[in-house]
Structures are given as C-alpha cells and as structure tokens.
Amino acid sequence: MIADHLFFAGINLLLAWSVYVVLLSGNLSFAQGAFMALGCYCAGVLTVKLGWTLLPSVLLAGSFSALIATIVGYPTLRLKGIYLILVTLGLTVCVRVLLENFKFIGGVGGFGGMKGADLTWVLMAVLIFGTLLYFFSRGPMQLVCDAVREDELVAASLGINVVATKLATFAVGAFIAGVAGALYGHYMNFVRPENFDVLLSIYVVLYVVLGGVNNMWGPVVGALIMTLLPEYIRILAEWRPSVFGLSILLILLLRPQGILRFRMSTQSSKELLRHG
Amino acid sequence: MLVGQVLNGLVNGAMYSLVALGFTLIIGVLDKLNFTHPEIFMFGGFAGIISINYFPAPWGLVTSFVVGGILGLITEWIAFRRFKSPDSKITAALSSMALGLVFTDWVQKYWGTEPVSLPTLPSWMEQNVRIAEVEFPYLNFFILGVTCLLMITLHTLINKTRMGRQIRAVAESPMNASLLGIDVKKVSQVVFFISSGLAAEAGFLLSLRSASANSEIGLTFGLKALAIMAIGGLGDIRGAMLGGLLIGVMEALLFVFGWGRWVEMTVWVVVIITMVIKPSGLFSARLKTQEARA
C-alpha cells in the first residue's frame, strides 16, 4: 500500500519537475499530459509489441517525447503567456484524440500488457533527475535561464540564444514527462488515453504553483503534499479537488510564489557572502 | 442529411459563440483570462434543472442567466479582485482555474458525476418542425432564436447605452476611464455578470438539447470556447461570434463526411495553426476598435 502511494507520489513529482524545467525559461506549459501519454504509449509499444526490455524503452520514450516537443515547440514557443497556455492545452487534447483513434494501440479502449516498473524504478528516476537538477541550479545555465525568464531581449543582447534556451527546456521537460509516463504505464499495466487529459496537465502545473515556482524543491513539496496527504487524511481524499483548489487560491492570495519561494542563488554569490 | 447536420452545427456553433463571447468580453474589457468561465457554463445546465423543478420551463432561461451572473460576481471577487496589476495576470488566471476545480467538485458532490436528466419539458420543446419535407427539431430554432436575441441585446447594450459607453472606455484604458470618473470596479462587475450569464445561458441551452446536465462539459465544450476566442481574436466580439459558428459548422461537416472521430480535435488544430500564423486572431481588432468601426 505504502509502496503504491510512494510510486504515485514519485510520478507526480517527476511530472511537477517537468513543468518546473519548462518554467525555468519562463514558459508555462499545460502540455505535460500529452508528453506523458506519448512516453507511456511509446514505451508500451516497444515492450509489448517489439519485445524490448524496460530500460531502453523508457529512455527512448523520453527521447520521443522530447523530439515531439522540439518539433512542436519551434513554431509555438515564440508565443507568450495566454497564447502558449492555449496551444499547450490544445496539444494535450490533440494527443489524446490521436491516441484514441489508433486501433494499433488500443484506441479508446486502452492499451495493456505493460509491466515491469515498480517503486525502485521511480526512486531511481527521481534520484537521477533530482541530482541533475541540483547541479544545474548551481551552475551558469541556471543564470542564463533566470535571465531569459526575466527579460528576454536583454538576455539576447548579452549573447544568449533565447529561442534555443526555451526549446531546450521544453524538450527536457518533455523528456522527464515521457519517462514518467513510461514508468506509469508499466506499473499500471493498462492505460487509456483519457488518463492523460487536460485535467492532468492542469493538476501538474498547480502542484508547482502550490509548492513554489522559484526553485527545484517547490515541485517536490507540491507534489508530495497533494499526493500523500489525501492518502492519510480521508476527508482530503474525498474532497481532493476542492481542497486542492482552495489551497491554490489561498497560496495565490497570500504567498503567490508558492510555499517555498526562495530563489536558489548561484554558487558565486554564496562564495562571496562567505568570504565577505 | 447535409442540411440537418449543418443546422446542428450552427446550433452548436451558437452555443460556442455565447461562451466565447463571455471569454472575449472579459479579456477585451478587463484584460483578464477567466478560467472559471467553462465551469460556470457547465453549471448553467444544473441551474436549469433546479429552475425547471420550481418554475415553468422557459423561466430557466432567466434563472440560468442570473445564476451564472451571480457566480461571475463571486468569481470576480475571489479570483480577480486582488490581482489587478499587469504582473498578476497569470496568477489571476491560475486562481480562476483553481476556483473552477472547486465549482466542479461541488457540483459533482451534489449531483454525482453522471449526467443528470432534466425534468420533463413542455411538449413543444420536443416537437419537430417540417420545412421542405425535412423534419427539424423545433428546439434547434429555439436555441438559435435565443442566441440571436442575446447577441442583439449585447450589441445594443454596448453601443447604445451609457453603461456600454463606460464599458468601451474601460476597454480602451482603465486608467483613463477612472480619471474620467467611471467606476471601474462597477464596470468590471457588470462585465463579469454579463459574461458569466451568457455562459450559463449557453449551458442551459445545451442541457435542453441533450435533455440532461453534464458536469464534465466544462473542460471539453467550455474550453473549446477559449480556443474559439483566440481564433477570432482576443477581445473581438465579432470574432467570437463568427469563430463559434465557423467551428460548429466545421465539426458538423466533419461528421457528414465520416470524419467524426476527429471532431474533438478540430478546434484545437485550428487554434494552434492560427496562433502560429496570426496570433492576433482572424479578426485582429480588439473590442474598442471594433466598436469604433461599427
């Protein structure tokens, strides 16, 4: 039972991180449901139809999502704010409809037979991505992303290729979501396209909003709170959407940057503060 | 039958338009994206159910509008009042999303997640009309009629009344409007009331058509209206109306030609393409300049 809860918490954490990574360069993406679905089905086809083992399938699934993200992102990432939200929502819907219409992968009825993932896999994924994120946030590329997020034109005037930065974060975010999807599918055994729809995309974004948007730990807090707490407090489970919605409202009213709102300053600033 | 399907498409389109109109009003006048809008649309059907239980059926038109309007006022107060600065636009949109989740949950707690049948309707609503040897449901014309009436009323309101002038002024520039003595808060409330009323009305009409109220349509039907608004141009009233009808007819035609499986995707493909080619929408004038031309 606990293993179950932890598994889903891990998956949600990966998804929250995937939103966070895209947010690093200032884009709010509601497409993570789509990338999760693509990753899940891609890995599923590889293991079930082609007999691959799990690890290469998961990696290829993530790469597939990243590839789609790059192709779709290239024309659309110049859009900002509301327009990007719309396009990413649209992407989630389109992927779902596409998946529902291919008999090869089960259509609306769903796709089954995937197996092999368990808590260990998720924990490994969380550890690996977490470590990579941690070292990233202490390095120079974090600063580059911060600059792009704050003022794209000025960042460009400093030599930063803004388009490439945005595409890169979009693709990496899609990779993480794809891996999460692949692991999810191989745990659940059986999935349907409706598992990966707009509501999922919205929830995942809201985990990050709740936990904190400025650093990599915020998504951890948001995902863990919203996945684990309801398991242990029954009222929360029954009224999950309301509790979630009200928590978000409260957070946005009182502490709009999220529960953990500190910004991780880079290594050099810390050095200076230490040496005076 | 082609004509019948196209008519169906127009009716769907009319309802899309009403919801898209509401979205576009709030963006055009107040520069805010109201994600609670689709859920208020969803609630319109339930408001109708309650109303039909106590009053004669046609009163449902009025009650759903009023209930929607009130929900709109509540939304404005909870999700938007505090977030007025330009930086907070995304925060406000996210709040409204969260509020939408809460609304849906409460509806589902009270009525369950399955569609809820409407109580019995007056017989005239279920009859057909014969035109050129083809049977059309009377309801379709009723819905189209109501929609036309609402749009004409809206047009008159915006163009010929004092409140309409104030709305246009705020759309142009809230700061200048308040310097001219216009109560921007009141205008904001009026716009939210009208916009949400329209959405709930559309929800009620939809429930009449399917003889049931469904709590899931917010994120499917309702969100499409958001896409339609973007296709027509943010803030563009004419764009929302024409966009809705266009998408409605497109979906119907897809059905006719046997591509029904792809219908749910239509509007989203169109909006993605539009955003890439011409992000300002097919009719790029905003509320103010569109009115200036009218």
Add this chain to the structure above:
Amino acid sequence: MVETSPKKLLVIQHLNKNFGGIHAIKDFNLDVNSGDLIGIIGPNGAGKTALLNTITGFYRANAGQVFFDEIEITNASIHDIALLGVGRTFQNIRLFKRMSVLENVMVARKQIFKRPVLQLFNRLDHEADLERAMDCLSMLNLSDKASKSAASLSYGDARRLEIARALTGEPKMLLLDEPAAGMNETETNELIEDIQLIRSKVSSIVLIEHDMNLIRSLSDRVVAMDFGLKICEGSANEVLTHPEVMSAYLGEDEYVIA
C-alpha cells in the same frame, strides 16, 4: 606589431528605418574605427536610440547595411550580434532585478556558450569568469556591492551596473545609451573617469548623450542627429557650434552649449 591604417570596426551605410509613417532613421552613414569614442547627440526623437536598436538587432532595418568587424550584421539576430562582440546598455535601466549584482554581470560571460554542454553543470572556467566579473565591477566602483540584490541599488549604481554588465562580455564595441541620464554633476564626473578607464578594455565606444560636458570630455568625434538624419559630424567643438545643430536644440534649456 605595425599599426596600419585604423580598422573600421563599425560601418553603417544608407541605413533606413521607419515605423509606418514615422521615419526614424534616414539614409544614415557612419564609420567607427577601432580605438574611437564617438558621441551621438540630438534632440529627443532624433533617432539616436532607434539607431542603437537597429545596429544591435532590436529593430529590423528597412534599407541599408551595417557591418561589424567586416561582417555584415544587418538584420542578424540580437544574440548573434552580441556574440560577435557588440555590447550595449539601455536608456531605461533594464537590470535583472531578481538577481544579485554579481549574478547580473556573471550572466554576461559568453564563455558559457563556447562549450554549452560542459557548462551545463560544470563550473569550468568559473574562476576566470568570477575574476573578469569582479574586474568589471571594480572598474565601475561596484565591487563592494557584489552580493547585494540588483533591485536595492541606488539610481547611480544601477546605471553603472548596466555598463559593467555590458562590459563583462568582453565586447569589442560598447554602445552606451544615455549613461549619465539623471546623474548629478559629481556622479557625471565620476562617470567620465570610469569611461576613460573602460576605453582601455574595449576597442570602440559609441556614446549617446545629452550631457555636453560628457560629450566634450570623451569624444574623439561627434555626430549630431535630427529627424533621423545625420546633420553634422566632426570634432566636439565643430559640431557643438554648428548653426544647424544649435537651431535643432533651440529653445531647449538643457542643451545650452557652454
């Protein structure tokens, strides 16, 4: 090394930029040699910032060409132009307010892009970056404020940070857009000293300014603009006493030419 004739670092030929009906830059020509400090003056709306924006890729030119270091940069992307060695500041200060002073200049270090994948997590060359960043900060008297948040700086310090940031990327040419705006006389004199110090670190500087004291003290040559046209070019004295220039400024007290 034998110095032949000075290299033309920036060459602008027949540059045109209009916005609908407004002609911001009309048939503009300019050569900037390496080692030059060129001052650009003109009343508000003359097209000075538009010129800067067009050179750096912020605006697309309608006609004409711009060459930097013998490479054509007309309508190139902003970041490509920056990577070639063009640094700029902004008229309305555009610092990264959420970052510290040090972070603001560190982000300008272009070494990141020479080996992007390694730099993702690694801190290769970190020491060199830090050193150069602190160097630039000290040139503008900001070393002691390195760990402060950029949002907390005074106006004068913020203006100087703008310059330090543009400098950290080791540009060959620095474009300064009204760096002395809003400064008092003391601050302006300090700025003159700072810019003279900076001259040794970059090849050329193009300076847009209203403060004639600054222009006189620093410029090798001055260009005057009005209504998008170059109306005069020459030494500071020549330009500032030119009748057309005087009449362009006529009636505006702040441009009294002493």
